[in-house]
Every structure is written in structure tokens, then in C-alpha cells.
Amino acid sequence: MGLSRPFWRAAQWRVAEAAGGSTGRGVTEKPPPLRQIGLDPRGGPLSDTRWNREGESAVENIEAVEALLSGQDYVAGRALATVVFLALRLNRPLFLEGEPGTGKTEIARAIATGLGRRLIRLQCYEGLDVAQALAEWNFAAQMIAIRSAEASGQTGALRQDLFTEEFLIERPLLQALRPQPGGPPVLLIDEIDRTDEPFEAFLLEALSDFQVTIPELGTIKAAEPPIVILTSNRTREVHEALKRRCLYHWVDYPAFERELEILQARAPEAAEALSREVVAFVQRLRQEDLFKKPGVAETIDWAKCLLALDVIALSPQVIADTLGAILKYQDDIARLQGSEATRLLNEARAGLGAV
Numbered sequence: 001m002g003l004s005r006p007f008w009r010a011a012q013w014r015v016a017e018a019a020g021g022s023t024g025r026g027v028t029e030k031p032p033p034l035r036q037i038g039l040d041p042r043g044g045p046l047s048d049t050r051w052n053r054e055g056e057s058a059v060e061n062i063e064a065v066e067a068l069l070s071g072q073d074y075v076a077g078r079a080l081a082t083v084v085f086l087a088l089r090l091n092r093p094l095f096l097e098g099e100p101g102t103g104k105t106e107i108a109r110a111i112a113t114g115l116g117r118r119l120i121r122l123q124c125y126e127g128l129d130v131a132q133a134l135a136e137w138n139f140a141a142q143m144i145a146i147r148s149a150e151a152s153g154q155t156g157a158l159r160q161d162l163f164t165e166e167f168l169i170e171r172p173l174l175q176a177l178r179p180q181p182g183g184p185p186v187l188l189i190d191e192i193d194r195t196d197e198p199f200e201a202f203l204l205e206a207l208s209d210f211q212v213t214i215p216e217l218g219t220i221k222a223a224e225p226p227i228v229i230l231t232s233n234r235t236r237e238v239h240e241a242l243k244r245r246c247l248y249h250w251v252d253y254p255a256f257e258r259e260l261e262i263l264q265a266r267a268p269e270a271a272e273a274l275s276r277e278v279v280a281f282v283q284r285l286r287q288e289d290l291f292k293k294p295g296v297a298e299t300i301d302w303a304k305c306l307l308a309l310d311v312i313a314l315s316p317q318v319i320a321d322t323l324g325a326i327l328k329y330q331d332d333i334a335r336l337q338g339s340e341a342t343r344l345l346n347e348a349r350a351g352l353g354a355v
């Protein structure tokens with residue numbers, strides 16, 4: 001038929017895989033090209049590269065970063081604004097690790113929108129592999145091309161055409177290397193701690209020189225590197241070598257004043273007195289030995305629930321009725337039954353008097 005053998009082997013494997021069986025020759029073969037998608041190992045350290053960016057004038061200093069973030073209703077402390085500024089200025093990936101619901105993912109959206117860049121998100125999960133993160137061949141489209149070439153008797157010309165960009169499905173990492181309207185995109189590699197070590201090793205190379213090699217196509221290098229933000233909830237330690245290539249920042253629960261600022265930015269319709277009580281109560285709750293402490297996201301959700309119920313001040317009854325907005329485990333909810341909610345509310349109010 002004139003088609004190259006490697007392609008047919010891949011096709012047979014895929015067809016057999018879809019049918020849940022073998023290649024028909026009694027052996028299930030591995031697909032040749034897809035697993036070989038990899039990275040050019042020749043990359044130098046990221047910090048050797050300097051790029052000029054259109055958006056750079058927008059972030060000339062830390063104050064400009066603070067303004068950019070607050071323009072997106074994102075409240076950042078000085079330390080976070082500084083590390084964002086440095087990541088933008090030095091073109092270094094930013095590694096944000098911290099408690100759940102503290103704004104790690106949201107900051108990528110705020111930076112992308114603030115700079116007018118596209119946000120490309122790679123959501124990590126257990127078993128994520130390079131093909132799913134980078135690119136894979138569009139097998140269905142290749143099969144259609146083969147069938148129509150066979151029908152028209154033009155299979156000879158098809159041989160070189162099957163492994164071209166036309167048949168490539170670009171996944172987030174490859175998309176992030178492509179030029180985008182408005183400038184280099186923000187690449188969010190979210191919850192990296194959910195992946196495994198081989199994937200981390202792959203990322204290490206990708207983040208070092210922003211180029212990848214697809215055997216059938218060659219090396220693809222970003223004309224300008226994307227702005228990279230990695231997040232982790234620290235369900236496991238991410239490898240030191242990957243962290244070393246990044247600027248690091250631990251995102252903790254905010255202190256009272258900052259959490260109030262965040263709540264006022266995200267739920268401005270809540271009256272100040274109620275917002276203060278909500279934040280004080282959540283802050284007090286976090287001091288308890290809970291299975292899962294409420295994050296900022298829960299504070300905002302709770303305030304919105306209270307608003308929907310026309311609540312103007314907290315009471316033990318209101319807390320008991322709406323606890324599901326801030327605590328998501330039955331053991332934690334059970335701890336706050338009875339007089340416990342009253343005690344915490346009184347302590348939170350006493351703390352408010354001292355603020």
C-alpha cells in the first residue's frame with residue numbers, strides 16, 4: 001500500500017487498543033512515535049536568557065505589580081508582589097506552594113487578565129503523561145486521510161504528510177510555546193504535586209529552555225518564553241531540582257486585615273460589620289484542630305451565603321445553619337455543635353474589639 005511500516009504499527013496498536021485486544025498477530029505492540037515525544041536535552045539554564053516583552057513596561061516595579069493585581073481584585077502582600085515582579089522581570093517560573101483556597105490558582109488568572117495575556121492551564125493529576133501535556137497525534141484524522149488517499153489511489157504522496165502539524169493535537173505545554181495575541185501567555189501548571197516524578201523530570205527540561213522536540217517534527221522553541229506559574233498543595237514534596245529553577249513563595253492563610261481586604265474586594269456587597277465578624281470567626285476557627293481548615297475561598301463563599309439569607313450579624317444559630325459553607329468534613333462540623341460555636345463566636349468578637 002506504500003505506507004511506512006512504523007505508521008502501520010502505530011495504527012494497528014491503536015486499533016487493537018480501542019478494541020481492547022492485540023494487533024492481530026498475537027502481540028500487543030507499543031506505539032512507536034507518541035511515547036518518544038520529548039525534550040531537547042541541550043537547553044541551558046533559564047536565567048541565561050533575556051527577553052524583551054511588550055508587557056514589561058506595565059510591571060516596572062513592585063508597586064506596578066500591586067496595582068496590576070488589585071486591578072483584578074486580587075489582594076497581594078508585599079512579599080507575593082515582590083516575587084511576582086521578580087518572576088516577570090527575570091523570566092523565571094514562579095512556584096507557589098501553600099494552603100488550599102489561598103489564591104494560588106487565582107493569581108495566574110489575575111496576572112494574565114491584568115497583562116492582557118492568554119491563560120493556558122495545565123491541570124495536573126495522577127497519571128498525567130507527556131503526550132497529554134504536550135501534544136499527541138490525531139489518529140482519527142490520520143485514518144481519514146489514509147482512507148481518502150486509498151480511495152483516490154494517492155497513498156504515495158501521503159507518506160510524508162501524516163506527521164505534520166496538521167495532524168498534531170496541541171496540548172497546553174505546546175500551546176504555551178506558540179506566539180499568542182497580546183504577547184507570551186501565562187502558563188499555569190496547577191497542582192503539580194498530583195503528578196509523578198517522571199513528569200516532573202520532563203517539566204524540568206521544559207522549563208529550563210522552553211523548547212521541546214517532537215521526533216517527527218523537530219524542535220519547537222518559544223520565540224518568547226511564557227510566564228509560568230506552578231502551584232502545589234504540598235500533598236508531597238516536589239523535587240528540589242524543579243524548585244531550584246523557580247522562584248518560590250509559600251502562600252499562607254492571610255492575617256485578619258488582609259483577609260478582610262480580600263473579602264471586601266470579592267464580596268463588596270457585604271456590610272463592613274458582617275465582613276469583620278465573618279473574617280474574625282474564620283480566623284478563630286483556623287486555630288482549632290480541624291481536619292480541613294477553611295481557606296479564603298470558604299470565607300468568601302460563607303459571606304455570600306449569609307448575604308443570600310439576609311443575615312446582618314452572626315449568631316450561634318446562623319453559624320450552625322450555614323457551617324457547610326466553611327467546613328466540608330462531618331467530623332469538623334460535629335466539633336462545632338452545641339456550645340462550641342457560641343464559645344468561638346464570643347472569642348472572635350472579643351478579638352475584634354482588640355483589632
Ligand SMILES: Nc1ncnc2c1ncn2[C@@H]1O[C@H](COP(=O)(O)OP(=O)(O)OP(=O)(O)O)[C@@H](O)[C@H]1O
Nearest residue numbers: 073074075100101102103104105106233262296297
Ligand atoms: N489574595 C486574594 N485576593 C483575592 N481573592 C482571593 C485571594 N486569595 C483567595 N482568593 C479567592 O479565593 C478563591 C480561591 O482561590 P484559589 O482557587 O486561587 O485558591 P488555591 O490556593 O488555588 O486553592 P486550591 O489549593 O484549593 O486549588 C478565588 O477564586 C478568589 O476568589
Ligand SMILES: [Mg+2]
Nearest residue numbers: 104105190231
Ligand atoms: Mg488551586
